[in-house]
Amino acid sequence: EDQVTQSPEALRLQEGESSSLNCSYTVSGLRGLFWYRQDPGKGPEFLFTLYSAGEEKEKERLKATLTKKESFLHITAPKPEDSATYLCAVSPSGSARQLTFGSGTQLTVLP
């Protein structure tokens, strides 16, 4: 069974304190790994898609990396506006259209 596990469940950082969120996955074959940001009461907002081990993508203070077993979302010098829940999802080879989501990491950045 395909599984996605995110850690930690919650993370509190001081403004400027860099850190990483983890997404571990178990799938029969990976078509793609996705990161989303979700603000309270809103729909998830797409951030990145990663397709192969070694791939990296960046957007402002966020950088996503991918290995064969996990992905990291690195947050450099975060600001309070980066506070949100970050969701990871995978697209397994056998299920081209569906995504399997992790439960998310709730990030709080304190001023």
Next chain:
Amino acid sequence: DVKVTQSSRYLVKRTGEKVFLECVQDMDHENMFWYRQDPGLGLRLIYFSYDVKMKEKGDIPEGYSVSREKKERFSLILESASTNQTSMYLCASSLAGVTDTQYFGPGTRLTVL
């Protein structure tokens, strides 16, 4: 930019009512999805559709049905709403084949009394 819109941000219904949730996307995507999101349970797939008039059950289809008469529109129907269907409902769409990236709407917070 991909835009997915949902008919209501907030909805309050009574037990036993028939409820329609509408979703429209403007990027000519073939695939459309309905999820519900509950605290501690994450995102769960209810139904999805990969073409007009086509539908497939997701992980939790019981108590729901869907309709896709036009490519851009995907409706979720609660035939007889129950209190355990109180939830955040999220619609998403994706382009077939190239990537499975899904784009989400703003969500509908449904409360069933």
